[in-house]
Amino acid sequence: MPLWPVYTGTNEPHDGIEKLPPPPPWRAFDGGPLLRAPDAAADASAVSPDRTHRAATYRATEQTVQLVNAALYLRRPLLVTGPPGTGKSSLVYAVARELRLGPVLRWNVTSRSTLHDGLYQYDPLSRLYAARQEAARPERAGGTAPATGGAPAGTTDPATGDGSGIEHHLRLGPLGTALLPYARPRALLIDEIDKSDLDLPNDLLNVLEEGQYDIPELVRASRFAADGVAEVLVDGTDERVPVARGRIRCRAFPFVVLTSNGEREFPPAFLRRCVTLHLRQPDDRHLAGIVRAHLGEPDAYAQTLIERFLARAGVGDLATDQLLNAIYLARSAGLDSESLDQLAEQLMPFLGRSAQSDVF
Structure with missing residues (x-):
């Protein structure tokens, strides 16, 4: 039977997330292969004393409990607004702890942040350096050709002969990691979205609506491999996950909390895709x-x-x-x-x- 509320605000950890009913048909995702959510202690930065204490001591209002559950049921982001110090960012840690969603993924937004920053980071300079190191190896000097046949996607770049592979110079960001096909939703904090460039909220719309994105570097590299699968690093840990043909699609839509101090207004198209919670000073x-x-x-x-x-x-x-x-x-x-x-x-x-x- 479905469970309401799934998030109770009591700070007692439980597995109620497994009783969440199926999503609305327009929010059903089918990404794969299915991944197991990491243990809560897998990311050292997410279990710092400050974050652990806030998660265990957060006191949710009745309105907060209702709207958190609405976001979970609808598979929609939760936009949390209010003055500084009202617990906007603490909320996601409390929900992740109670529902056992694993380490919280955190993206601190600035005026220079772009959608690309949240999805993944790729370092072409380190890859170029690795290619030069590869070319300088003795077997290269002797004329041995790089292997190409059934190597994983990106293992050998036909342009450079780089045997290190694109995936060794690429790491998923917090948003990109949250959209992996986990069996349970990951918890993602996009902090202070109101400080972003004007285009970022609109850029987020398509990714959060579709629940998927492409990594162009891996899409191109997958054409030169038999299975098109690359193992890439995720945010927060040194774990690697398989990515097929450069596309990532979620299975369980993440619990996304976007915080705002009210320093700007957001476009209607962005607001209608969010559940909005306004926190006031406590009585x-x-x-x-x-x-x-x-x-x-x-x-x-x-x-x-x-x-x-x-x-x-x-x-x-x-x-x-x-x-x-x-x-x-x-x-x-x-x-x-x-x-x-x-x-x-x-x-x-x-x-x-x-x-x-x-x-x-």
């Missing part, structure tokens, strides 16, 4: 729950800091991390109340814009 009960998850039950002074934080948040932008830092130091530093107040004020400056407030 007093939610904030107390966040503090409890990170630092234990709030004491009297922590409650005071929570009230002051909420009062200041009505005047200017603040991040929950600032409050957590202040509460941690209040418990650990052994300062008197006056010194604590001064330190807390310095730890909670307004973000992004100036604001006037006499209250702290």
Whole structure:
């Protein structure tokens, strides 16, 4: 039977993703050969203390749970907007942990990012150097011809005689890896998409809609091999996966979270292909729950800091991390109340814009 909600927001890992119903007919993908999702500890960077802690302590609202499940059921990206410090990027780690989706793939977007960066990276200079090293080997000097017959795709380049192969100089990016035909959806964070070049959201449309892409270098090389299969590196690890004829097509559409601080508007064609979640500053009960998850039950002074934080948040932008830092130091530093107040004020400056407030 289908399971709703698949993601519960309880932070208790489970295999409910296996009870996800079939996708809508227009979102059904059939990529192969089927790959097993990597273990959660396979990517060292994805299990850093910060990311592991955020995944285990994230506190989802009811709205967040509902829209995460909508994105999972519909096989659509989740666009998460809201002010800094509201947990936009932490959400994907919490979902990946609860649903056992493996290491989170992360693409940090800048104004110079292109779709190609997210799909794969190819280093032609290292390949040229390898070709020269290959040509300088003694058997080359003696006139031995490179083998061509049933070699894997790209093993021998007819133009250069490079025996190292294109695939040895190519690695899939986070988006490109997420679209591999995994049995379970991979979790992908595309962080701060609003900082991208104007063309990137539109460039993403076709790839996320089709669930597939081509690697032209491998497409060309596959013409010179019998089976047309190349083994390429994936993002985050040194694992290699087979790619046939240079085309990658997903099986389970990845759980894609795109975050935005609201610095720009997105084209309607992009928005209609996403499920949109707007995160707001937490209220007093939610904030107390966040503090409890990170630092234990709030004491009297922590409650005071929570009230002051909420009062200041009505005047200017603040991040929950600032409050957590202040509460941690209040418990650990052994300062008197006056010194604590001064330190807390310095730890909670307004973000992004100036604001006037006499209250702290």
